Amino acid sequence: MGEAGMGEAGMRGPGLSGPLLEARNLSIRFGGLVAVSRVDFSLAAGEVLCVIGPNGAGKSTLFNLISGLYRPSSGTVRLAGRDITGWPAHRIAAAGIARTFQSSRLFADLTLIDNVVIGMHCRTRTGVFDALLRPARARAELEAAAARAGDLLRLVSPDLHDRRHSLAGALPQADRRRLEIARALASEPKVILLDEPSSGMDDRDTDALIEDIRLTMTERPGLSYIIIEHDMRLVAALPERVMVIDYGEKIAEGPFAEVRLMPRVQEAYLGRKATHA
Numbered sequence: 001m002g003e004a005g006m007g008e009a010g011m012r013g014p015g016l017s018g019p020l021l022e023a024r025n026l027s028i029r030f031g032g033l034v035a036v037s038r039v040d041f042s043l044a045a046g047e048v049l050c051v052i053g054p055n056g057a058g059k060s061t062l063f064n065l066i067s068g069l070y071r072p073s074s075g076t077v078r079l080a081g082r083d084i085t086g087w088p089a090h091r092i093a094a095a096g097i098a099r100t101f102q103s104s105r106l107f108a109d110l111t112l113i114d115n116v117v118i119g120m121h122c123r124t125r126t127g128v129f130d131a132l133l134r135p136a137r138a139r140a141e142l143e144a145a146a147a148r149a150g151d152l153l154r155l156v157s158p159d160l161h162d163r164r165h166s167l168a169g170a171l172p173q174a175d176r177r178r179l180e181i182a183r184a185l186a187s188e189p190k191v192i193l194l195d196e197p198s199s200g201m202d203d204r205d206t207d208a209l210i211e212d213i214r215l216t217m218t219e220r221p222g223l224s225y226i227i228i229e230h231d232m233r234l235v236a237a238l239p240e241r242v243m244v245i246d247y248g249e250k251i252a253e254g255p256f257a258e259v260r261l262m263p264r265v266q267e268a269y270l271g272r273k274a275t276h277a
């Protein structure tokens with residue numbers, strides 16, 4: 001009885017049948033450029049997938065397609081069996097996909113708590129009219145949200161929790177990254193997309209980030225991650241599976257230890273480096 005009444009029969013239960021997130025033949029074209037070309041992947045509940053590839057390969061664009069910022073030219077995205085292709089970003093967020101951006105999108109003039117509360121907006125019920133008509137309920141909801149935001153900050157990093165009433169703009173780069181993860185978690189996602197979470201971090205911060213991500217994985221066992229990453233230490237330390245993108249195409253997939261030795265992957269990195277040099 002305890003597990004009954006989950007509703008939406010047939011739309012959930014990715015653990016029972018099929019992957020949590022699945023992209024098939026996903027492409028987007030900007031004029032003459034095919035930025036993402038026929039990419040297929042799937043992600044199980046609780047899994048971490050790392051996406052690597054040279055600059056301009058199409059990694060962030062892939063996130064923009066999955067999170068609804070861009071509409072694919074072709075292909076499909078399914079979440080827990082439901083076709084979410086072409087849905088607007090807010091609907092995809094509400095369906096359970098949260099993300100961080102390659103360049104920080106925090107509100108520098110708001111406190112850490114408020115930044116995290118903003119991440120909950122797709123889950124809170126009080127709208128502007130409710131707030132005017134029923135201020136007591138609105139205040140209660142806001143207080144509950146602030147308490148939950150505090151818990152999330154503690155989960156991601158006790159340091160952040162200690163500084164929860166400071167302004168986000170005062171944080172060092174590494175803590176901003178962590179705060180963005182806390183904000184993404186606030187929307188209660190099933191899948192979280194992190195776009196280069198270690199950028200701007202030194203080795204020590206990256207190690208701490210790896211531990212933070214591991215901790216959230218233990219605390220939220222069903223949560224899945226897709227992580228775009230340049231720092232190979234993080235790639236080697238975290239995921240079970242890596243997908244390599246080059247010129248918009250998936251050129252390899254598998255355990256990092258195997259993928260990194262593939263000639264096509266080495267060429268992608270070396271070849272591109274040579275043209276940049």
Ligand SMILES: Nc1ncnc2c1ncn2[C@@H]1O[C@H](COP(=O)(O)OP(=O)(O)OP(=O)(O)O)[C@@H](O)[C@H]1O
Pocket residue numbers: 030033035053054055056057058059060061062102
């Ligand atoms: N809105 C857009 N309009 C036109 N071209 C775009 C647009 N968004 C991305 N592109 C192009 O698509 C390609 C892939 O860009 P993308 O930002 O996805 O690469 P990336 O793999 O994330 O690179 P990096 O590692 O540098 O972040 C690039 O050539 C980029 O210029």
Ligand SMILES: [Mg+2]
Pocket residue numbers: 059060061102
């Ligand atoms: Mg990018």
